[in-house]
Amino acid sequence: xxxxxxxxxxxxxxxxxxxxxxxxxxxxxxxxxxxxxxxxxxxxxxxxxxxxxxxxxxxxxxxxxxxxxxxxxxxxxxxxxxxxxxxxxxxxxxxxxxxxxxxxxxxxxxxxxxxxxxxxxxxxxxxxxxxxxxxxxxxxxxxxxxxxxxxxxxxxxxxxxxxxxxxxxxxxxxxxxxxxxxxxxxxxxxxx
Amino acid sequence: xxxxxxxxxxxxxxxxxxxxxxxxxxxxxxxxxxxxxxxxxxxxxxxxxxxxxxxxxxxxxxxxxxxxxxxxxxxxxxxxxxxxxxxxxxxxxxxxxxxxxxxxxxxxxxxxxxxxxxxxxxxxxxxxxxxxxxxxxxxxxxxxxxxxxxxxxxxxxxxxxxxxxxxxxxxxxxxxxxxxxxxxxxxxxxxxxxxxxxxxxxxxxxxxxxxxxxxxxxxxxxxxxxxxxxxxxxxxxxxxxxxxxxxxxxxxxxxxxxxxxxxxxxxxxxxxxxxxxxxxxxxxxxxxxxxxxxxxxxxxxxxxxxxxxxxxxxxxxxxxxxxxxxxxxxxxxxxxxxxxxxxxxxxxxxxxxxxxxxxxxxxxxxxxxxxxxxxxxxxxxxxxxxxxxxxxxxxxxxxxxxxxxxxxxxxxxxxxxxxxxxxxxxxxxxxxxxxxxxxxxxxxxxxxxxxxxxxxxxxxxxxxxxxxxxxxxxxxxxxxxxxxxxxxxxxxxxxxxxxxxxxxxxxxxxxxxxxxxxxxxxxxxxxxxxxxxxxxxxxxxxxxxxxxxxxxxxxxxxxxxxxxxxxxxxxxxxxxxxxxxx
Ligand SMILES: Cc1ncc(C[n+]2csc(CCOP(=O)(O)OP(=O)(O)O)c2C)c(N)n1
Numbered sequence: 001x002x003x004x005x006x007x008x009x010x011x012x013x014x015x016x017x018x019x020x021x022x023x024x025x026x027x028x029x030x031x032x033x034x035x036x037x038x039x040x041x042x043x044x045x046x047x048x049x050x051x052x053x054x055x056x057x058x059x060x061x062x063x064x065x066x067x068x069x070x071x072x073x074x075x076x077x078x079x080x081x082x083x084x085x086x087x088x089x090x091x092x093x094x095x096x097x098x099x100x101x102x103x104x105x106x107x108x109x110x111x112x113x114x115x116x117x118x119x120x121x122x123x124x125x126x127x128x129x130x131x132x133x134x135x136x137x138x139x140x141x142x143x144x145x146x147x148x149x150x151x152x153x154x155x156x157x158x159x160x161x162x163x164x165x166x167x168x169x170x171x172x173x174x175x176x177x178x179x180x181x182x183x184x185x186x187x188x189x190x191x192x
Numbered sequence: 193x194x195x196x197x198x199x200x201x202x203x204x205x206x207x208x209x210x211x212x213x214x215x216x217x218x219x220x221x222x223x224x225x226x227x228x229x230x231x232x233x234x235x236x237x238x239x240x241x242x243x244x245x246x247x248x249x250x251x252x253x254x255x256x257x258x259x260x261x262x263x264x265x266x267x268x269x270x271x272x273x274x275x276x277x278x279x280x281x282x283x284x285x286x287x288x289x290x291x292x293x294x295x296x297x298x299x300x301x302x303x304x305x306x307x308x309x310x311x312x313x314x315x316x317x318x319x320x321x322x323x324x325x326x327x328x329x330x331x332x333x334x335x336x337x338x339x340x341x342x343x344x345x346x347x348x349x350x351x352x353x354x355x356x357x358x359x360x361x362x363x364x365x366x367x368x369x370x371x372x373x374x375x376x377x378x379x380x381x382x383x384x385x386x387x388x389x390x391x392x393x394x395x396x397x398x399x400x401x402x403x404x405x406x407x408x409x410x411x412x413x414x415x416x417x418x419x420x421x422x423x424x425x426x427x428x429x430x431x432x433x434x435x436x437x438x439x440x441x442x443x444x445x446x447x448x449x450x451x452x453x454x455x456x457x458x459x460x461x462x463x464x465x466x467x468x469x470x471x472x473x474x475x476x477x478x479x480x481x482x483x484x485x486x487x488x489x490x491x492x493x494x495x496x497x498x499x500x501x502x503x504x505x506x507x508x509x510x511x512x513x514x515x516x517x518x519x520x521x522x523x524x525x526x527x528x529x530x531x532x533x534x535x536x537x538x539x540x541x542x543x544x545x546x547x548x549x550x551x552x553x554x555x556x557x558x559x560x561x562x563x564x565x566x567x568x569x570x571x572x573x574x575x576x577x578x579x580x581x582x583x584x585x586x587x588x589x590x591x592x593x594x595x596x597x598x599x600x601x602x603x604x605x606x607x608x609x610x611x612x613x614x615x616x617x618x619x620x621x622x623x624x625x626x627x628x629x630x631x632x633x634x635x636x637x638x639x640x641x642x643x644x645x646x647x648x649x650x651x652x653x654x655x656x657x658x659x660x661x662x663x664x665x666x667x668x669x670x671x672x673x674x675x676x677x678x679x680x681x682x683x684x685x686x687x688x689x690x691x692x693x694x695x696x697x698x699x700x701x702x703x704x705x706x707x708x709x710x711x712x713x714x715x716x717x718x719x720x721x722x723x724x725x726x727x728x729x730x731x732x733x734x735x736x737x738x739x740x741x742x743x744x745x746x747x748x749x750x751x752x753x754x755x756x757x758x759x760x761x762x763x764x765x766x767x768x769x770x771x772x773x774x
Contacts, residue, residue: 012529024197024359034197035325037358039301040222040640045557046736047529060436062325062358062429065504066517078525085518100755101739103530107565107731108740110525119521133754142754 001032003056004158005064009083010075011100012044015146018171019073020051022150025167026159027055035062046103048079071156073149075132076100077116084123093124094153094191096132096145128152128191135186141176144183151187198362200355203326204293205230206362207333208263211289212370214238215255217248219610220639221267222302223356224295228265229642232651241642241651244575244610245270249277249292256290257382259373261337265293268309269574273611275312278346280384282316283392285344287376289337293349295356298472299500302638304555304574306498308473313348313450317400320348320450321412322428326360332447334365335412343399343406350449352472354429354500404451412447415460422490422510423464425457425477430470430501437507452480461486468510472501531560533737534712534757536633536704539678540602541566542732542761543685549600549692552585552626554578554612556604557637557706565734569602576611578603582626583619590625598692600627606636606644608661613668619697620669627691628670628699630661631678633706641709665699672698679704681764707757714758715773717751723770724748730762730771738762 006023010016017038027034034055052064069087074080074095087093097117104110113119121127130152136145147168154161172180198206204227208216216239218228231239238255242248245266255262266274271294278292294312297303313320321336323329329351336347380388407413419440426434427446434443444460446452461467461481468490469478478491494509495501508514531538541561544551545568553559553569554577562569571581582601589596603612608630616628636642643649648658665673672694676684691698705712716737726746731738737755741747751762751771763771 011527013532021197021359028195028197028361033361035358035360036197037354040225040357044640045529045532045560045638046527048527059360060432061503062354062360062432063502065502067515068504078527081521082524085520087518100752101736102525102527103563103565103734103736104525106736106738106740107734108728109564112739113523113525123521137754 001056001158003054003059005069006053006071006073007064007069007083007086008051008053008073008075009079010049011079012047012049014075015143016049016051016075019146019150020053022164022167022171023053023157023159024055025171026163027053029163029166030159032056033059035059037062048082050083071153073153075145075149077120078102078113081116081119084120087124090125092126092156093120094128094149094156095120096149097129098131098133130190132187135190136183139183139186140179144180147180147183148187151184152191154188155191195361195363197359198326199226199357199359200323200326200329200351201226201357202230203329203362204333204349204351206364207330209234209237210330210365210367211334211337212261212368213263213337214260215252215262216240216265217242217251217255218265219243219245219248219270220636220642221270221295222639223297223351223353224265224267224270224293225639225642226356227293228651232653239651241644243645245273246277249274249281252290252292253277253281256286256288257376259288259375261289261370263291263293266295267303268294268296268307269303269305270294271309271312278312279316281346282318283384283389283396284382285395286340286346288370288373289340290346291333291336291340291349292346293351296350296352296473298352301353304572306473308476309348309350310449310476311474316346317396318345318348319343319403319448320350321448322350323355323447324428324431324445325355326358326362328447329355330362330365332412334368343403345399350428352429400451404453407448407451407453408455410448410453413453413456414445414447416443416445418442420464422466422468423460424468424470425460425481426470427477428472430472430506433501433503433506434470436503437510446477449477452477454484457481457484458486466490470495470501470506473497528563529560530563530736531557531734532708532757533735533755534707534714534759536678536702536706537561537631538733538735538759539681539684539761540629540631540702541568541734542765543681543688544568544600544602545732546685547688549597550585552578552582552599552601554601554603554607555638556607558602558604558631561602565732575607576615579612579615579619579628582628583615583622583624586624586626598626600629602629602631604637605630605632605634605646605661606642609645609659613664616665616670616697616699617668624697625695626697627688628697630699630701632661632701632703633709634703635706635709637706637709641706662701665701670697670699672696674698674700676700676702677704678702679759679761681761712757716753716756716758717760717763717771717773718753719749719751720770720772721748723768725768727767729767730765732765733762735762
């Protein structure tokens with residue numbers, strides 16, 4: 001298969017890295033070559049974070065550049081809008097509509113863009129917005145947002161579900177596996 | 193053989209273990225940190241967080257001289273700190289294998305500069321090798337040890353952020369178990385008195401000639417045949433970008449980027465019509481290739497010196513024509529990093545901002561106090577600089593007369609132990625007059641929460657003696673050493689004002705744990721809408737859990753219950769009592 005490119009964006013601390021880790025693991029189980037890149041350090045302190053996964057027959061570069069992404073999984077609307085120009089013309093977007101203010105917003109110096117959902121809709125044909133945070137809280141922990149989004153993204157991934165399910169088991173710590181599986185199922189239902 | 197997805201750092205750790213490495217010492221620093229974090233989970237080796245990079249390298253030198261394969265790991269700026277032992281270990285040689293793993297950060301995702309570590313290899317006349325993915329990271333870690341022992345030299349294993357933090361597929365290889373070599377004792381080789389060092393310098397120059405010869409046929413350097421219209425010389429992550437941008441082109445991939453194989457390079461250059469040298473940061477390879485008399489058609493004349501590359505950038509710059517691009521959504525708010533909700537640093541900065549003090553800063557999470565709404569850090573240079581620079585500022589201000597307020601140094605616990613202590617000794621000794629605030633959150637926060645000499649625990653998880661910062665400061669001779677509570681802002685303001693009125697150095701120490709590392713989770717506050725006047729005083733806490741909604745003439749503040757960590761700093765700034773913990 002040709003290389004499939006995924007961007008996963010969010011706010012430091014939201015658990016973006018786990019989603020990309022599971023997808024990468026699933027691609028490995030599917031017998032594909034895979035590369036994943038992530039950002040550590042400074043940006044993890046509430047900054048904008050981006051993780052990227054690429055899989056296919058043979059992958060060289062670990063990063064996805066403008067116009068290359070097949071799929072963008074956004075953990076937060078503003079952080080979704082930030083990477084729209086990385087999408088291919090027919091690229092899909094799945095994102096959580098729950099906003100997190102920037103520090104500029106929180107100190108009253110800036111306004112959170114009220115039209116962010118419209119902006120995303122106007123630029124992308126295949127787009128699925130939903131309140132993933134609510135589903136995560138219902139599943140038992142707001143930190144399971146990453147699995148909710150993964151569930152919602154399932155039908156957009158060219159990977160068999162079984163590989164994803166196995167990758168979840170291989171990747172998520174035993175103690176919290178069950179609520180994460182619940183969160184995944186809740187996300188999946190969202191997109192069927 | 194088992195396949196796994198590993199980051200470059202995890203793969204280097206595995207390579208170290210497969211090479212039979214026994215001793216690893218590091219100081220945390222993005223993007224290098226996970227090498228030692230991975231090793232610390234393994235038994236049968238010694239893995240430690242050293243107090244700083246100079247110490248880490250010296251510990252690794254000691255390990256090698258004791259007869260076991262040893263490695264020191266650090267980020268690029270750490271090599272500056274470790275440069276002194278490195279330059280002379282290059283003379284003494286190593287006994288058992290010695291590798292310095294150094295991670296550069298093109299693009300400065302998490303660094304204060306973008307320096308290129310390869311220059312240290314040239315300065316020390318020691319080899320530098322650079323993997324291009326995780327699989328090579330594992331292989332090259334092993335190759336580094338055998339190279340080190342074959343040529344009796346320290347070896348720099350250089351990565352960049354995209355090598356260290358990108359994950360790719362790795363297969364485990366065979367493990368070596370080299371026998372311990374026993375303690376080295378050789379006066380002429382290990383005691384660098386001038387008479388011995390003069391002889392060793394001759395050895396170093398001769399070794400470099402032999403390394404150059406070896407590079408000509410080393411499997412680390414290889415030619416990938418292909419289209420000869422443009423041939424590429426490249427290494428590290430740039431190799432991947434070149435392969436993706438020009439999949440059919442001929443490539444000379446250099447696994448060893450110092451010293452260079454002159455014959456191989458000339459032969460490759462003459463086999464292609466035009467030559468491109470593709471490397472991030474400095475024209476390190478390019479200048480050496482040009483010095484061989486080889487014509488380079490594409491190098492830093494088209495490729496940038498600053499920032500990181502990508503397949504797209506390489507394609508555009510070499511072909512000379514921009515690729516079609518969609519515009520990013522215009523006018524989006526930036527999202528800079530910020531203190532976590534509940535962070536113990538927040539309270540301090542509300543006070544420093546209110547008092548408008550001049551803050552000599554340092555590196556760690558507390559550097560975020562430099563950003564709005566606090567804007568209360570006025571310099572940030574390198575680790576440890578806060579205290580020494582504050583001392584210099586105080587002296588400089590005094591020389592200019594007038595009655596300026598004394599400067600305040602702010603430094604974290606890990607940074608204080610790394611290189612702040614010497615600055616404090618210096619300040620006390622030289623009659624300094626500044627306030628030093630040590631924000632002890634019991635961890636190395638910015639790099640993800642590593643142990644250090646003050647946390648009471650070692651890298652491998654055993655209990656360790658816990659250094660007492662207050663007692664240490666007293667022993668140094670600081671007369672005024674006080675504990676502060678950074679969550680109690682009224683009291684904190686009072687103490688800072690008292691110390692501003694005193695002459696001589698004052699040390700204030702806050703001992704509040706990092707909420708992220710220690711998973712501190714307090715009950716969220718909430719705002720009573722009817723009581724909130726919309727005065728926005730609480731927003732000076734600079735917390736992303738807060739937001740302001742305009743309504744009528746003013747508006748009101750809300751607290752996101754999923755983000756708030758109940759520290760109460762905003763509530764202390766509130767004058768109407770609208771903020772409470774239900
Ligand atoms: C010479 C050098 N080594 C390592 C680093 C990486 N680094 C940045 S901040 C930091 C430590 C921060 O810990 P601490 O001082 O305890 O402050 P905190 O982040 O916990 O507030 C480190 C290791 C660096 N910038 N320079």
